[in-house]
Amino acid sequence: MLDQWLFVGIFVSIAAVFPLLPLVMARFLAPRKPNRIKQETYECGIETVGDTWVQFKIQYYVYALVFLIFDIETVFLYPWAVSFDVLPLFAVFEGVLFILILAAGLFYAWRKGALEWS
């Protein structure tokens, strides 16, 4: 298995080099005439007003939170799915129970209105 991962390892480094090539080419070919106005933040075309750090909705965090829980629970199910052939019937129901607990979390978040974009 390690030589399969060697391929992935080399792939990571090559994949990082490939997009770097056009950037390096651009470095030599593209003109560079920086001036103060050009280097300013573009934003929406007019001058920037105020701080970039506007107040964000807590809702973004709530989605990330629900995602995190679902992510880890789904990952737990992958080994279960792979070993399906050797599992006895009750082990399948354990997996189903696991999914039901997961669904209970979703149901709770739904009823609490945590999934509403307000």
Next chain:
Amino acid sequence: MTFFEDPVVFLSNLIQDLLVGLNLAPSVVTFFMTLLGVVIVASFGLIAVIFLIWLERKVAARFQDRIGPNRAGPYGLLQTFADIIKLITKEDITPDNADKVAFNIAPILSVVSVLLIWAVIPFASGWIGSDINVGVLYIGAVGSFGILSVLMAGWSSNNKYALLGAFRAVAQLISYEVPMLITLLIPVLLARTMGLMGIVEAQSTWFVVYAPLPALIFLISSIAEIGRTPFDLLEAESEIVAGFHTEYTGMKFGLFFAGEFLHAFTIGVLTAILFFGGWRGPGAETYPVLGVIYLMLKALGGYFIVMWVRTTLPRIRIDHMLNFNWKLLVPVTLALLMLIAVLDKAFAGTALYLPALIAANLVVFAGLMVALRQLAVRQRKERKRFKKRPVAKPA
């Protein structure tokens, strides 16, 4: 083993013999062979993108009753090259207020995250970059770098709209990753392996037959993962300028752009592999070249659907998009997963297997339709109540 039966194995044997003949250590030979494989697979992805951009522009033009690129080269084939030259020779501006390092790494990371998927794609029988036994999860893991690159780009631009766009994009990407991960679980369950080669080999009957609904949900959530219409809220021009890549110019913008196109095609490839039998087809076992052709045709079919959706549907509102995911896709995929798991265990190997799974899909689909109908009825009543209220009439 002649050239025509399996050119890749033939050539790789040839090169391997050559390297061994040079008296190199076996580990060095392995390293060189792997490196060669990596370069071929990675360049395949990137060269495909050049062709795909042209194809997409042509197809989108046809959908909108235009001709599309037709000047540079025959049928405008050289248009993309012209665009690349233009992007490379454009001035590359990094705003003074930007966080330089993160700003420059983000576009590279964005392309890398998509390109890395190609490391585990089985092109044909025996033609695969890396047949790791966790292939499906690897695809999900690599996708998280894409999410990170969006967040990095938005934050480092030091721009309100970029940051806001990045937040939106991330909320969308992580939301749709949940149904995607769950639907990815269904082919894994049916094939009993996470390796993509194993999944293709297990599909003597295409998985789309057993699991049409998961295939559809996978495609939908993947389109959301690319951030294309109708899910292109991350770059809603009327609200947040261009989203997280507002500050990017020149080739760095080009990298985000290329990454998106490559991602769209990769989605087609993945759909073909997971649900449509990958390289499988008549004669693909003996002549692997045919397998590559089958895979590419299936992938182009998937890509065509993505383009079709893109040119047909308007952008949807952010709350609708998130509700659609959390209140429709996620419950449906969970129900499907449970049903398929139980039925698979109960009927595996019997004649009832296929009817049972199709019935499960139909039941879930019917249940979904009933629920949607009730929702629609309720909303219509609500709307009627609003209508009864007195409205000020113009005199």
Next chain:
Amino acid sequence: MIPLSWYLILAAGLFCIGFYGVLARRNAIAILMSIELMLNAVNINLVAFWRFLAPESISGQAFAVIVFAVAAAEVAVGLALVISIYRSRKTVIAEEINLMKW
């Protein structure tokens, strides 16, 4: 070949860096990040022990998977608490969060 000692020393180093972060940083989120480093050091040890000393059973990996779940739960609740406290008290400095001190 890499001996077990390399992994153990690396994990010990990672654990001590996290330990320093937990006790010395003032920002509560930075403290949570340092806890993640410590949990990762633990996971390296678990997997290294599995690989080098008991590869025939799968316990090491099973333990590591459970640690992942614990880390996820800890981050979810920990960050929620930090955000909640920030909303009511406008601070993320651990020393200033003295609600339950006497």
Next chain:
Amino acid sequence: MTPIQLVFLFVAFATLWAAFMVVTRNNLVHAALFLVIALFGVAVLFVMLEAGFLAVIQVLVYIGAIAILMIFAVMLTRGDVDDIPDITNRYAGWVGLVAVLFFSSLVILMAQWPSFTALAKPILSSRDTIVELGTALVSPNGYVIPFEVASVMLLAALIGALVVARPRKGK
């Protein structure tokens, strides 16, 4: 010095350097990005330990979810209090000393253990550790209780975090 040892040393130093940056950077978004590098380094170590499954879930869960959650939290808790002059408290020097002492005593302690320099036995290629993990997680003589308890714990964490993080109604 074999190539695999060189790779290990490179990854190990990158991980430790990134971890050090996490605890010393003032800018918390930078700290979170360095945390991502450290976590990725740990994932590479998992691959080298032939635990590919753990490596991918390390990336999927830690980088894809936990790091993102961290960055979100950093951005949600920014305000005028952010520019604190010193990022460490007044015990930082002592804590650093204790950490170094702790590290050296750990190494000295471990060095006296006979299995300290054990070498790995090759894992049979016929074994599928993922299937073993899957069966162990749901078998009654394995880890079925931790498995189900973990799911209940995650449910509790979700409910708790939602209750804590969301603003009260009517506020």
